Amino acid sequence: MRDFSTDHSALALNTASLGHNLDGHGAGWSPERVIDACAARGFGSVVFWRREIGSRAVEIGERARATGLSVAGLCRTPFLVGTDAVDEAAVLDEAKASIDMAAGLGAAVLTIVVGGVHPDTKGTTESLKIVTDRVAALAPYAAERNVKLALEPLNPVYAGNRSCLTTVRDAVDICEAVDAPNLGVAVDVYHVWWDSGLDAQLQRAGKDRIFGYHLCDWLADTRDVLLDRGMMGDGVADLRAIRAGVEGAGYAGPCEVEIFSANNWWKRDPGEVLDVMIERFHSLC
Amino acid sequence: MRDFSTDHSALALNTASLGHNLDGHGAGWSPERVIDACAARGFGSVVFWRREIGSRAVEIGERARATGLSVAGLCRTPFLVGTDAVDEAAVLDEAKASIDMAAGLGAAVLTIVVGGVHPDTKGTTESLKIVTDRVAALAPYAAERNVKLALEPLNPVYAGNRSCLTTVRDAVDICEAVDAPNLGVAVDVYHVWWDSGLDAQLQRAGKDRIFGYHLCDWLADTRDVLLDRGMMGDGVADLRAIRAGVEGAGYAGPCEVEIFSANNWWKRDPGEVLDVMIERFHSLC
Numbered sequence: 001m002r003d004f005s006t007d008h009s010a011l012a013l014n015t016a017s018l019g020h021n022l023d024g025h026g027a028g029w030s031p032e033r034v035i036d037a038c039a040a041r042g043f044g045s046v047v048f049w050r051r052e053i054g055s056r057a058v059e060i061g062e063r064a065r066a067t068g069l070s071v072a073g074l075c076r077t078p079f080l081v082g083t084d085a086v087d088e089a090a091v092l093d094e095a096k097a098s099i100d101m102a103a104g105l106g107a108a109v110l111t112i113v114v115g116g117v118h119p120d121t122k123g124t125t126e127s128l129k130i131v132t133d134r135v136a137a138l139a140p141y142a143a144e145r146n147v148k149l150a151l152e153p154l155n156p157v158y159a160g161n162r163s164c165l166t167t168v169r170d171a172v173d174i175c176e177a178v179d180a181p182n183l184g185v186a187v188d189v190y191h192v193w194w195d196s197g198l199d200a201q202l203q204r205a206g207k208d209r210i211f212g213y214h215l216c217d218w219l220a221d222t223r224d225v226l227l228d229r230g231m232m233g234d235g236v237a238d239l240r241a242i243r244a245g246v247e248g249a250g251y252a253g254p255c256e257v258e259i260f261s262a263n264n265w266w267k268r269d270p271g272e273v274l275d276v277m278i279e280r281f282h283s284l285c
Numbered sequence: 286m287r288d289f290s291t292d293h294s295a296l297a298l299n300t301a302s303l304g305h306n307l308d309g310h311g312a313g314w315s316p317e318r319v320i321d322a323c324a325a326r327g328f329g330s331v332v333f334w335r336r337e338i339g340s341r342a343v344e345i346g347e348r349a350r351a352t353g354l355s356v357a358g359l360c361r362t363p364f365l366v367g368t369d370a371v372d373e374a375a376v377l378d379e380a381k382a383s384i385d386m387a388a389g390l391g392a393a394v395l396t397i398v399v400g401g402v403h404p405d406t407k408g409t410t411e412s413l414k415i416v417t418d419r420v421a422a423l424a425p426y427a428a429e430r431n432v433k434l435a436l437e438p439l440n441p442v443y444a445g446n447r448s449c450l451t452t453v454r455d456a457v458d459i460c461e462a463v464d465a466p467n468l469g470v471a472v473d474v475y476h477v478w479w480d481s482g483l484d485a486q487l488q489r490a491g492k493d494r495i496f497g498y499h500l501c502d503w504l505a506d507t508r509d510v511l512l513d514r515g516m517m518g519d520g521v522a523d524l525r526a527i528r529a530g531v532e533g534a535g536y537a538g539p540c541e542v543e544i545f546s547a548n549n550w551w552k553r554d555p556g557e558v559l560d561v562m563i564e565r566f567h568s569l570c
Binding site for chain 1: 368401402407408409410413440441442444445446449451452454455458478479480481482503504505506507510520521522523524525526527
């Protein structure tokens with residue numbers, strides 16, 4: 001395992017952690033201000049959300065790189081299945097626009113949150129088939145633009161309306177079915193920390209299919225499954241064990257901190273949040 | 286698969302569905318009134334909660350059987366691990382008292398909800414080991430009293446503070462480790478509906494280790510992960526597919542409806558709730 005005790009060059013900020021990706025939350029820092037704050041503190045990279053980028057993808061990407069940061073990723077495609085994704089042509093068009101944005105930004109990876117259960121079906125089986133077909137349709141388009149696509153399984157609590165994809169197992173199944181070299185998996189502590197089968201599935205994914213590792217913590221008595229994530233160390237996830245699994249499978253990329261926290265971290269000064277993040281990264285991750 | 290289209294003799298009421306197990310919820314029917322209402326409608330069995338039974342286990346069990354109902358189960362042991370289960374001797378004493386109550390009631394099965402992550406540990410691994418040890422200590426005591434113990438995996442959203450046991454896979458692992466003939470698994474639609482690995486694990490469990498099957502539905506846009514369960518048909522779980530898996534593994538026991546629903550079903554007349562349950566059981570389960 002990499003030694004992060006004094007080195008945070010692998011640390012990436014997902015801008016969601018500063019809350020400005022949701023209207024009315026956080027300090028509302030511009031992408032430029034976030035870039036400067038991360039660069040000044042020695043972060044290695046940054047991950048943006050589409051709503052922050054608008055038509056300024058090339059400009060923001062160049063600005064980040066000029067400060068020495070890389071753009072590790074972009075969040076995210078639209079839902080590919082579920083209640084709001086019934087119109088396949090519209091979904092694929094928007095997904096391609098998100099791929100274009102990732103390419104313009106120079107983002108290494110575009111995250112896919114797949115969406116919930118397709119209307120008029122039950123369970124996750126049919127919906128996962130639809131996801132597989134739509135990802136297969138998008139992968140070549142992304143490959144032509146040098147964009148990697150990372151399927152992110154979400155905690156099963158979201159299976160109804162956000163992600164019928166709930167485990168690394170299912171994500172690797174889709175990767176194997178689509179068999180595209182630019183399709184892989186994003187592993188987020190918040191979503192997978194409970195899974196006793198994780199290590200085996202990470203081994204199955206291997207280094208060529210693990211495209212991201214996301215950090216935060218699961219608060220034991222969480223008050224909200226969307227906006228009450230914990231800072232590393234404040235919850236019950238075994239962060240070191242999960243990173244051992246990810247790195248044991250060959251991953252050596254960024255560790256991206258993504259904390260949605262409406263009532264705690266989003267209310268603090270963003271500079272303080274970044275400083276705490278670095279300290280916890282050194283001591284606990 | 287069994288044909289339930291006109292037959293609900295396999296239907297069991299878990300009294301939680303009428304809300305009277307939580308202070309201030311539901312119509313507050315007595316166990317006797319619940320028994321009479323279920324018997325009058327042709328339910329096959331009923332499942333109680335400890336708080337409803339108090340010192341009247343033998344009396345209530347006999348009353349149920351006198352009407353033709355069996356007592357399919359009792360909810361539940363105390364948490365065996367987690368913040369409130371640090372004192373092992375106290376936990377085992379309370380668990381033995383719950384076994385005694387199940388024996389007095391003549392309940393076929395006592396459900397185990399295992400509890401969350403043990404304080405001062407991270408992840409689920411250590412906690413699951415503690416659960417395994419404590420279940421192993423309890424199984425002989427239960428066997429002497431003709432009580433079956435059913436490990437119930439809960440949705441991973443509860444892994445922090447209610448159940449580090451989240452999958453049928455992990456439950457079968459514990460069954461294999463303990464290797465007691467009176468230890469098995471309870472399969473609840475609410476907790477397992479999202480799991481693409483379910484069928485394989487049900488096959489692994491087999492008929493000798495599936496001790497219960499619980500019905501409700503997962504509402505796609507659930508508002509509360511504790512008290513907003515859906516009536517069968519109102520959500521996105523594939524009820525027929527899950528029952529096919531359970532029965533394909535050899536299960537032929539009760540189908541127990543357990544719906545926590547503070548803002549919908551608990552506000553309705555209990556008789557209406559029972560009638561809707563029967564109709565949905567015939568048409569959708």
